Amino acid sequence: MSNRAKGLGIAVLAVLVLMPDTILFRLIRSDEWVLMFWRAGFQGLSLWVALILWRGARLADDLRGLGRHGWGFAVAMGIAACCFTLAISWTTVANTLFIVATTPLWAAILSWLWMGERASRRTVWTIAVALVGIGVIAVSRDAGGVAHWSGDLAALGGAIGMAIGFTLARRAQGQSMVPALALATVLPIGLGALMGGAAMPLEGDLPILFLIGGVIAPVSFALLSTAPRYVPSPEVSLILLLETTFAPLLVWWIIGEHPGQGALIGGAIVISALLVSNIAGLRRAH
Template sequence: MSDQSRGVLTALAAILILMPDTVLFRMVQSEIWVLMVWRAFYQGLVLWLWLCLTRRGALLIDMRELGWFGPAFAAAMGFAAICFNLAIAWTTVANTLFIVATTPLWAALLSRRWLGERLEPRVLATMAVCGIGIALIAVGKDPGGIAHWSGNLCALGGALGMAIGFTLARRAGDRSMIPGLAVATVLPLCFGAAMGGAVMPLPGDMPLLFVIGAVIAPLSFALLTTAARFIPSAQVSLMLLLETALAPILVWWIIGENPGQNALIGGGIVVIALLLSNLAALRRS
């Protein structure tokens, strides 16, 4: 199997695993703070166990080598996790995913500021078009009355948090950020606990929370990271748009959450702009 085929199949497997994530979020009946605590707990447990088993005595050395990048990365990704949880609770899944999909654009903007990388006209044009799409999403209303400006703002905060984390990871060079990702789970866990989420979930929610935190999150991340070794990052981003476009439809079909006309139009603008931008980047690479 060629590297291209291996990378595409690995990324596709990650997307198929990630697809049910938002559906399971909606099926959890416990309040958002309980979901936040248990999702972070299971995700952190899996990451720490994996690090301890694979790195053993070298884990402390790995964490020291990260320097200030480690805590900064953990803070950014922990903040993004909190925002994502709140966005799913306070607005529609479609709004959340469409807004979070703009993360690479914010990362490009930060890379210009922090890494001195040239900001291509393609990225600026994509940001302008995506801004129109996000504006349509922000002013739209869904038939179920779920969408709220606070959730849309949290989704934007999640995108910015991940963009900061990805930019820091690039600046850190070859140093692995997985220890930082494990530390990042402490932030949503503590925040959720402080808000009253440190209790047992409602009956029937524990299996869902386990799948969300212990299976979907770490496995999809591991597969996407592996895929990026075989195919260009633009192609990985291109394939991730499948999840952005299809997950809201899956939630609509299974849960009955209608995102509303404005969200569909605005989300379509965002997805098409990112699609064309990534295709252009992929063609150049």
């Protein structure tokens, strides 16, 4: 198998693992703080066990060597995790995923501000068009009354938090951020506990929470971290758009959560902007 085929296969597998995530979120009946606490708890447990088995005694040195970029990454990704959980609880799945899909655009802005990397004309136009799409999503209403501006704002906070984390990871010059990602789970666990989420979930929710936090999150992260070793990151981003596009439709079909016409139009604007931009970037790279 060629490296390209291997990388594309890993990225597609990551999307397939990640796809049921939002559907499972909608099956949980416990409140958002219980969801936040247990999801992060199971994710943290999986990551720490994996790190201890993988790094052993060297893990302490890894944590000490994180530096300010690593600790900043942990805080940013912890905030992003809190925002994503609140977004998925306070607005529609479609709104959440469409807005979170703009993460690379915010990362481009931060790279320009912090690292002096001048944004290309293509990136500027992509950001402008995507902001139009987000605006359409923000003012739209869904048939079930699930969408709310607070959830949309939380989704935007999650996108910006991840963008900050990715930018800091780049500034860390190739240093592994997996220990920092494990540390990031402390923030949602703490906030969830502070808001009363440390209680036992409702009956039937615990296995779903374990599947989301203990299996889907760490496995999909491991696959998405591996794929760019074999294919360019823009190609991985293109494949990730499959999850952004089809997950809201699956939730609509299986759960019956209609995203609303406005969200579909705004999402189509965002996805189209990202799709055209990534394809143009790939053609230019080749």
